[in-house]
Amino acid sequence: MRDDPTQSDQTDGEVARYPQTGRFLMGRGRTRMTPEERRVLEDTAMAVKDYPARHHLVRRGEPVDSSMMLIEGYVTRYMDDREGYRQLVSVHVPGDFVDLHGFPTGRLDHDIGTLGPVKVALFDHQALVGITERHPTLTRFLWFATLIDAAMHREWIFRLGRLGAEGRLAHLFCELYARLEMVGLAQDGQFDLPLTQPDLAEACGLTGVHVNRTLRTLRERGLLTFKNGRVEILDHRGLCTTAEFNSDYLYSDCGVWKTS
Amino acid sequence: MRDDPTQSDQTDGEVARYPQTGRFLMGRGRTRMTPEERRVLEDTAMAVKDYPARHHLVRRGEPVDSSMMLIEGYVTRYMDDREGYRQLVSVHVPGDFVDLHGFPTGRLDHDIGTLGPVKVALFDHQALVGITERHPTLTRFLWFATLIDAAMHREWIFRLGRLGAEGRLAHLFCELYARLEMVGLAQDGQFDLPLTQPDLAEACGLTGVHVNRTLRTLRERGLLTFKNGRVEILDHRGLCTTAEFNSDYLYSDCGVWKTS
DNA sequence: CGGAGGTTTGAGAGGCGTCAACCTCCGTGG
DNA sequence: CCACGGAGGTTGACGCCTCTCAAACCTCCG
Numbered sequence A, B: 001m002r003d004d005p006t007q008s009d010q011t012d013g014e015v016a017r018y019p020q021t022g023r024f025l026m027g028r029g030r031t032r033m034t035p036e037e038r039r040v041l042e043d044t045a046m047a048v049k050d051y052p053a054r055h056h057l058v059r060r061g062e063p064v065d066s067s068m069m070l071i072e073g074y075v076t077r078y079m080d081d082r083e084g085y086r087q088l089v090s091v092h093v094p095g096d097f098v099d100l101h102g103f104p105t106g107r108l109d110h111d112i113g114t115l116g117p118v119k120v121a122l123f124d125h126q127a128l129v130g131i132t133e134r135h136p137t138l139t140r141f142l143w144f145a146t147l148i149d150a151a152m153h154r155e156w157i158f159r160l161g162r163l164g165a166e167g168r169l170a171h172l173f174c175e176l177y178a179r180l181e182m183v184g185l186a187q188d189g190q191f192d193l194p195l196t197q198p199d200l201a202e203a204c205g206l207t208g209v210h211v212n213r214t215l216r217t218l219r220e221r222g223l224l225t226f227k228n229g230r231v232e233i234l235d236h237r238g239l240c241t242t243a244e245f246n247s248d249y250l251y252s253d254c255g256v257w258k259t260s
Numbered sequence C: 001c002g003g004a005g006g007t008t009t010g011a012g013a014g015g016c017g018t019c020a021a022c023c024t025c026c027g028t029g030g
Numbered sequence D: 001c002c003a004c005g006g007a008g009g010t011t012g013a014c015g016c017c018t019c020t021c022a023a024a025c026c027t028c029c030g
Helices: A005-017 A035-044 A125-134 A136-162 A165-182 A197-204 A208-220 A236-243 B005-017 B035-044 B125-134 B136-162 B165-182 B197-204 B208-220 B236-243
Strands: A045-051 A056-058 A066-072 A075-080 A086-092 A111-114 A118-124 A190-192 A224-227 A230-233 B045-051 B056-058 B066-072 B075-080 B086-092 B111-114 B118-124 B190-192 B224-227 B230-233
Touching: A035 A045, A035 A125, A035 A136, A045 A066, A066 A125, A075 A197, A075 B136, A086 A136, A086 A197, A086 B136, A118 A125, A125 A136, A125 B136, A136 A165, A136 B075, A136 B086, A136 B125, A136 B136, A165 A190, A165 A197, A165 A208, A165 A224, A165 A230, A165 A236, A197 A208, A208 A224, B035 B045, B035 B125, B035 B136, B045 B066, B066 B125, B075 B197, B086 B136, B086 B197, B118 B125, B125 B136, B136 B165, B165 B190, B165 B197, B165 B208, B165 B224, B165 B230, B165 B236, B197 B208, B208 B224
Parallel strands: none
Antiparallel strands: A045 A118, A056 A111, A066 A118, A075 A086, A075 A111, A190 A230, A224 A230, B045 B118, B056 B111, B066 B118, B075 B086, B075 B111, B190 B230, B224 B230
């Protein structure tokens, strides 16, 4: 559990010092934030809340006056089509400032819900206005965080537009592993992912049935297994190739997945 | 040419006063920017440059120290897959701050190129730092602008994940009409669009051949025509239905396309 | 023990891709 | 003035990937 001294210790120490925001931008230039900026951000968090699995957090269109940073668990953002079929537009991991974009926009154009049980920290928008007035550098870090989301959106567009079923699933697993690894929540190609096969289908523009067949193919090719909410990557080189995955878009500064 | 007094006059007056940035956030809360903020932004523009059609503007990965606002013409952002097939991730119209996201991030995760001939205004990142230090409200407007791009990305994910060929093309045309109409560059369901059928295919995750067949279907259904870079929407209600289009995500404050 | 949700597998249909041919348009150059 | 070439548009034949519909099975849990 503590075999990896450098990464895990660094992660744990930071999370101990900043229990609510310790994973924010970790692996992406968090180290370039000053201790004061980290402290200001941590102290801006208002309340910590827990929510159960499969719980609605924000509905499309409703005005928002606070934003959530994810501390533990997984959250997804999604949109429904006319017949009620979902399309996930993002999956969030601890350290993500899930709906910070609601601060400049004032409302959201999509729904937000939990996957597994989660813990989030709330940030009042009034307090964020204070940050933009007194801490321009920290403001640019926050802005940057919302732009990483945009970069991931672009990659999802690429995935849906240009890859087949195998590539789409492989790409999703590559992305999640890279992101979880950055915040110290994945090691040795393994990580938890509280998704069902229909959930994966909604993320990849496929049907549950076809996801099932495609997962079998990936398993038979020796690339990965996915069972009971646990992902085990067996051949990450091969998985990256199938996914046409290049982690540049994650703006990581410690990437082990630089597979240009 | 000047049949629409309200919209066109408003547009023209604003563009006369702010020749480089007059269309920025037009139809999206530009009116909530103070005259001083508009002036500061206009005066921050360094140089105006012209580029020919089908010209590379920025390459993936290279460091950037300035950003472009589009004044005239069309620009696209795109990514290439392993075999060189493109996926467009956005199409930009005048008033768009095309690569403002390069300011907080310092580099881009995709390529940018012109479609037709364009005119752009350059903004030095050093000058933008100055804005974040002295104009927090204007900073939030700039941030907001980058988040509209993210909202459009999400809608593109939905389009590719959940719609068939007809819906994808219809959705793209709905979006472009709504955006061009906001900045005074589309009326009566008509607008210019310097794209080929293969270009549309790259935007919609289809092949050129299938785009051709699908355009014919849309034409036969009496929804729209697309010929020689000119779009004519014949039945926008029907087009919106086919596209499952709802313009909320464009954050317009004057939308005629509110088709919940 | 029974039911619900998720997983797995099969059979058949359809949407979109691939390959190929031919067309028009238009700029270039002999 | 006409020949030529290239890019984009159009249409047809065929095949594959993915969807749809269906049923069986499995596991968890009340």
